[in-house]
Amino acid sequence: MNKTAERVMPIVFGIAGIALWQASVWKFQVPAYVLPSPIAIVQAYISDYGTLNAALLSTLTVTIAALLASAALGVALALAMAASDLARAAIQPWAVILQVTPVVAIAPLIIIWVNQPFLALVVCATIVAFFPVLSNTAAGLAATPRDLLDLFRLNGATRLQTLMLLRLPAALPFFLAGLRISGTLALVGAVVAEFVAGSGGFASGLAYRILEAGYRLQIPRMFAALVLLGLAGIVIYAALGLFSHLMLRRRDAA
Amino acid sequence: MIKVSGVSKRFPNGTVALDAVTTDIGRGDFVALLGPSGCGKSTLLRLIAGLERPSEGQITWADGAPKPGEIGFVFQDSTLMPWASAAENVFLPLKLRRKSRAATAGDVQAALAQVGLTDFANSKPAALSGGMKMRVSIARALVSRPKLLLMDEPFAALDEFTRHRLQEDLRDLWRRSGNTIIFVTHSIYEAAYLATRVQVMSARPGRISATIACDIADTADRRTAPDYIALVKQLSDMLRLEFST
Ligand SMILES: Nc1ncnc2c1ncn2[C@@H]1O[C@H](COP(=O)(O)OP(=O)(O)O)[C@@H](O)[C@H]1O
Numbered sequence: 240m241n242k243t244a245e246r247v248m249p250i251v252f253g254i255a256g257i258a259l260w261q262a263s264v265w266k267f268q269v270p271a272y273v274l275p276s277p278i279a280i281v282q283a284y285i286s287d288y289g290t291l292n293a294a295l296l297s298t299l300t301v302t303i304a305a306l307l308a309s310a311a312l313g314v315a316l317a318l319a320m321a322a323s324d325l326a327r328a329a330i331q332p333w334a335v336i337l338q339v340t341p342v343v344a345i346a347p348l349i350i351i352w353v354n355q356p357f358l359a360l361v362v363c364a365t366i367v368a369f370f371p372v373l374s375n376t377a378a379g380l381a382a383t384p385r386d387l388l389d390l391f392r393l394n395g396a397t398r399l400q401t402l403m404l405l406r407l408p409a410a411l412p413f414f415l416a417g418l419r420i421s422g423t424l425a426l427v428g429a430v431v432a433e434f435v436a437g438s439g440g441f442a443s444g445l446a447y448r449i450l451e452a453g454y455r456l457q458i459p460r461m462f463a464a465l466v467l468l469g470l471a472g473i474v475i476y477a478a479l480g481l482f483s484h485l486m487l488r489r490r491d492a493a
Numbered sequence: 494m495i496k497v498s499g500v501s502k503r504f505p506n507g508t509v510a511l512d513a514v515t516t517d518i519g520r521g522d523f524v525a526l527l528g529p530s531g532c533g534k535s536t537l538l539r540l541i542a543g544l545e546r547p548s549e550g551q552i553t554w555a556d557g558a559p560k561p562g563e564i565g566f567v568f569q570d571s572t573l574m575p576w577a578s579a580a581e582n583v584f585l586p587l588k589l590r591r592k593s594r595a596a597t598a599g600d601v602q603a604a605l606a607q608v609g610l611t612d613f614a615n616s617k618p619a620a621l622s623g624g625m626k627m628r629v630s631i632a633r634a635l636v637s638r639p640k641l642l643l644m645d646e647p648f649a650a651l652d653e654f655t656r657h658r659l660q661e662d663l664r665d666l667w668r669r670s671g672n673t674i675i676f677v678t679h680s681i682y683e684a685a686y687l688a689t690r691v692q693v694m695s696a697r698p699g700r701i702s703a704t705i706a707c708d709i710a711d712t713a714d715r716r717t718a719p720d721y722i723a724l725v726k727q728l729s730d731m732l733r734l735e736f737s738t
């Protein structure tokens with residue numbers, strides 16, 4: 240199988256699936272409140288794109304803020320863990336506890352404690368998203384080749400030099416792989432947090448629109464919001480892939 | 494130049510890697526440390542480099558402990574930084590000591606020329622063969638004009654043709670430069686070919702069991718010279734004896 244075919248296949252598969260979906264809805268006269276047809280979903284989007292786009296923007300803002308926070312927090316904690324075994328011992332169990340606790344369970348508390356709505360959503364999404372950056376970066380920092388560390392020592396390198404010239408560049412691919420996973424998790428986290436926050440007054444994201452459409456039985460509109468969410472996920476994943484590529488190219492241009 | 498007296502090394506897990514090793518390295522020596530794997534060759538090299546501390550005994554330098562950059566180390570793997578060019582990798586030891594790139598460009602070039610890689614200064618490690626990567630690694634060790642060059646089985650992972658070329662070039666380099674070299678190997682042929690002195694090590698606990706001076710006349714066909722063949726035979730007999738007991 241050649242490369243072009245590999246690229247085109249997902250699109251062909253998607254179009255075939257949508258066509259089959261549309262045909263089935265027509266053929267079996269499925270009511271829109273059970274399963275709306277693709278055309279009905281597009282119509283729902285067109286009739287309400289102002290609200291839906293604003294909701295998408297709101298969710299994306301939370302996602303991106305949470306991703307930036309995850310990157311900063313993950314790298315900072317990984318550096319602390321690499322610098323001292325005591326810090327590692329102190330941080331590791333808590334990071335795991337935060338990771339395994341379902342955010343749905345702690346989100347209500349966070350929303351009560353952090354009374355600034357945007358910030359509360361970002362905190363929730365960050366809790367969901369930061370772990371892959373932390374664990375990948377920590378693994379990358381720990382996997383620095385021993386021989387190179389010895390070489391740096393023999394030449395009297397300072398800790399800062401070892402960090403900037405060796406450990407960080409060596410850990411970069413690990414960090415970027417973690418960041419890519421965190422990107423999609425940040426979106427999941429943002430949506431879950433919006434669901435929990437519900438109609439708490441400040442909700443304006445896609446999850447809130449999905450809930451709202453559900454209450455009003457506007458099923459095509461609900462699907463339109465879902466499609467936007469899926470597209471946002473794909474775009475975030477692809478954008479972070481491109482970012483990785485550029486960062487590694489920049490490092491290797493030295 | 495370096496005196497190793499009664500040096501033992503016991504690791505925290507209880508392994509005794511070296512037991513009362515004593516030897517003397519003179520300026521301009523090319524010493525081969527020959528022994529089976531696990532006998533403590535790398536450990537002795539790391540102790541001399543100051544990367545580990547002896548549990549007992551002392552390592553003393555005639556003209557004071559080496560300063561950063563005064564020991565060149567070549568590892569079994571070329572351990573280049575994959576994101577940096579050959580020249581950038583060779584420049585590293587100077588960069589770490591805050592030498593300016595412009596002022597040392599000549600040194601980097603000279604080091605690359607010494608290993609025959611002038612034309613590959615801007616190549617990334619991924620674009621170089623195993624032998625060329627090892628050459629870059631040797632240039633990196635030479636660039637700071639070290640007092641002592643330590644090499645830990647540097648050619649063990651290379652194919653035979655490449656290994657022979659690198660052995661020949663290393664010997665030429667040593668004759669021209671007068672460097673002091675300690676070369677770890679588990680190959681009798683390599684030790685006999687390269688060194689002016691072979692120190693045979695035995696395992697468990699690691700110690701130096703014999704020291705053999707090699708005076709092979711430097712002829713063009715060193716690998717077939719009678720002296721070389723006699724030395725190989727002597728070393729083989731010695732190691733066979735070592736392992737039959
Ligand atoms: N950091 C270490 N901790 C514990 N044991 C070690 C360590 N380094 C080496 N050893 C042990 O010391 C012995 C000698 O190792 P080494 O010097 O690497 O041998 P060689 O280089 O001759 O193969 C081996 O048994 C090895 O397992």
Ligand SMILES: [Mg+2]
Binds near residue numbers: 534535536645
């Ligand atoms: Mg070894």
